[in-house]
Amino acid sequence: MAAIATPLILGMASYTVMQFCDRVFLSRFSNIAIQAALPAGILAHNLTCFFQSLAGFAGTFTAQYHGANRPREGVHAVIQGLWIALLSWPLILLQIPLGYWLMTISGHSPEVLAAEKCYFLILMAGGPMIALNAAVGGYFIGIGKTAVNCVANTAGCALNILLNYIMIFGRFGCPALGIAGAAYATLISGLFAVLIQFAMLLRHPVFRTLLREEGARLWLLKPALMKRIITFGAPSGFQVVMDIGSFTVFILLTGRLGDLAMAASNIAFSVNNLAFAPLLGFGMATSTVVSQYMGARNPDAANRAGYTGLKLGMFYMFAIGLTFVLFPRNYFALFRPANAPFTPDELLKVGRIMLYLMAGWGLLDTLNIILSYALKGAGDTRFVMIYITLTGWLVLVPGSIILYRLGADIIQLWIWMAAFIGIVALGFLWRWRQGKWRTIQMIDYIPDHQGLYEATDPKTAL
Numbered sequence: 001m002a003a004i005a006t007p008l009i010l011g012m013a014s015y016t017v018m019q020f021c022d023r024v025f026l027s028r029f030s031n032i033a034i035q036a037a038l039p040a041g042i043l044a045h046n047l048t049c050f051f052q053s054l055a056g057f058a059g060t061f062t063a064q065y066h067g068a069n070r071p072r073e074g075v076h077a078v079i080q081g082l083w084i085a086l087l088s089w090p091l092i093l094l095q096i097p098l099g100y101w102l103m104t105i106s107g108h109s110p111e112v113l114a115a116e117k118c119y120f121l122i123l124m125a126g127g128p129m130i131a132l133n134a135a136v137g138g139y140f141i142g143i144g145k146t147a148v149n150c151v152a153n154t155a156g157c158a159l160n161i162l163l164n165y166i167m168i169f170g171r172f173g174c175p176a177l178g179i180a181g182a183a184y185a186t187l188i189s190g191l192f193a194v195l196i197q198f199a200m201l202l203r204h205p206v207f208r209t210l211l212r213e214e215g216a217r218l219w220l221l222k223p224a225l226m227k228r229i230i231t232f233g234a235p236s237g238f239q240v241v242m243d244i245g246s247f248t249v250f251i252l253l254t255g256r257l258g259d260l261a262m263a264a265s266n267i268a269f270s271v272n273n274l275a276f277a278p279l280l281g282f283g284m285a286t287s288t289v290v291s292q293y294m295g296a297r298n299p300d301a302a303n304r305a306g307y308t309g310l311k312l313g314m315f316y317m318f319a320i321g322l323t324f325v326l327f328p329r330n331y332f333a334l335f336r337p338a339n340a341p342f343t344p345d346e347l348l349k350v351g352r353i354m355l356y357l358m359a360g361w362g363l364l365d366t367l368n369i370i371l372s373y374a375l376k377g378a379g380d381t382r383f384v385m386i387y388i389t390l391t392g393w394l395v396l397v398p399g400s401i402i403l404y405r406l407g408a409d410i411i412q413l414w415i416w417m418a419a420f421i422g423i424v425a426l427g428f429l430w431r432w433r434q435g436k437w438r439t440i441q442m443i444d445y446i447p448d449h450q451g452l453y454e455a456t457d458p459k460t461a462l
Contacts, residue, residue: 001308005285007150008141009278009316014150016277018157018164018189022182023270025168031263033179035108036115038266039251043102043116044123046244047095048130050237051088055081055131057233059138060377061225063288064443066143067295071206073443074142078201079219080226081135085128092127099124106252115179122183129190136197141288148200156193160185232442236376239385246392250417253404261410264347268354271331275320275362276369282313283369287377294378299438306374306432313366321359328352353411361418364425371428379440380431387427396420 027034058081062074103116133153140148166174167181177184201207210218254265286309293302324331332351372384399416408416431437 001285001289001305001312004141004144004146004288005282005309005312007146008281008284010281011146011150011153012277012279012281014154014157016273018160019273019277020270021161022164022185023267025164026179026182027267029168029176029178031259032111032115033182034266035112035255035259035262036119036179037182038269039106039108039248039255040103040116040119041123042244042248042251043099044120044127046241046248047099047124048088048092048127049240049244051085051092051128051131052134053237053240054230054233055085055088056134056138057081057236057376058084058135058229059142060232060287060291060379061229061443062139062142063291063377064295067292068297068443070443071143072210073225074139075204075207075210075218076222076225077229078135078139078142080222080229081138082132083221083226084229085131085135088131089128092124096121096124102252107256112255119179119183122180123186126187126190129187129194132194133190133197136194136201139201140197141284142291144288144292146285146288148197152193152196152200155196156189159192160189163188228442232379232381235381235385239372239381239388242385242389242392246396249397250400250413253400254410254413256404257410257413260346260350264350264354265410265414267332267347268351268358271324271355272358272362275317275358276365279313279317279366279369282309282316282366283373285309286313286370287373290374290377294440295443299378299435302374302378303435303438306371309374310367310370313370314363317362317366321362324355324359324362328355331355350410354414357411357414357418361421364418364421367425368421368428371432375428375431375437378437379442380437383431383436387431388424391420391424391427395423 023034023037026037058077061077065071065074065077099120100117103113103120106113108116137149137152140146163185164182166172167177167185168179170176170181174181251265251269255262286306289305289309290302293299293305328351329348332348372388375381375384396417399420400413403413403416
């Protein structure tokens with residue numbers, strides 16, 4: 001678990017540093033930019049994450065084929081994931097008017113709304129880049145070669161930080177593009193990461209062998225495999241949409257509580273990414289190892305993998321949570337929004353309480369992330385989808401709206417968010433312990449004499 005997780009965590013940590021620098025640069029550029037970046041970014045992610053998750057789910061099939069010692073079919077799976085990513089482009093573009101409408105009814109000031117639309121449009125135009133990265137990166141994650149994913153994403157994030165500095169502030173002859181520069185930097189660096197991983201895929205021995213044998217036929221759509229990926233991956237993608245969608249509603253509500261509440265909330269959530277993004281690395285590693293053992297038909301080992309990932313994630317989150325409690329002033333001092341209608345002390349007074357809450361709910365959110373990834377790695381995507389949809393849209397969203405209409409302040413809304421995360425955590429823990437995921441069959445098994453992998457340890461399936 002540690003061998004697979006460590007490069008993923010480093011890669012996600014680099015993404016966290018990149019996004020953190022992006023928010024700091026935007027806050028130094030203008031108060032409007034930092035207010036607009038988080039809502040518009042989350043909305044763009046919400047409208048593209050279905051395709052990202054669906055394309056990336058090909059990596060889960062790769063992991064199961066790897067565990068079953070059928071590496072050729074893992075290559076076929078990733079090619080179907082690439083097709084899903086490319087075919088998603090027109091569907092992503094068609095959602096731009098919907099995004100504009102949602103931002104318009106959010107009630108944000110005209111200046112913030114204009115910045116949100118600019119940032120959103122550029123991100124949506126390059127939306128398939130994320131799905132392509134998820135598909136090709138999923139292959140290397142699935143076979144346990146996570147160092148490739150780490151190197152590509154770290155290089156992309158380093159480029160993003162440099163481009164952010166140049167394009168936001170207008171350095172080295174580039175005009176000062178502000179929030180638009182941040183969006184362009186995201187697309188360029190995303191393409192860079194995709195090209196690195198795609199080049200590594202073309203050099204992989206299994207891929208090169210198949211290319212010699214099948215030629216151009218290797219790149220064709222395979223309807224049966226595509227159907228299985230969509231059958232299991234669509235619920236996973238829909239779950240992400242519903243999860244982020246309910247969170248987006250929460251973010252938009254905080255924007256109605258005034259400049260101070262919106263800025264404090266956006267900064268606190270940006271800080272939270274320091275914990276959240278690397279935690280996704282633990283989740284992906286857990287999903288990979290669970291998938292490999294399920295492919296090897298060893299659910300007992302998959303069960304141990306789930307709990308191992310949970311222990312590692314809890315240890316990490318506890319350490320990060322301590323920094324939220326001990327150094328809240330240091331975190332907020334990094335931002336210092338320019339031309340803000342409030343003082344740094346007023347911002348810290350609200351933000352300190354938010355960081356305390358995040359330290360508490362972080363451990364519960366660790367359980368949510370790790371076990372939801374473990375369940376999806378085992379193929380229990382339908383439960384994850386239904387559970388997240390019901391809790392998000394029948395608990396979080398109605399409760400947040402009721403509190404808002406009753407005049408709740410930003411801290412009371414954050415307390416409600418913490419309670420909601422606890423509710424979700426109990427459900428995932430119950431489902432994992434229940435063990436229904438043990439009997440789910442994602443890939444079609446073949447008789448032993450045709451090459452079924454008989455060992456129980458995927459590390460030997462090379």
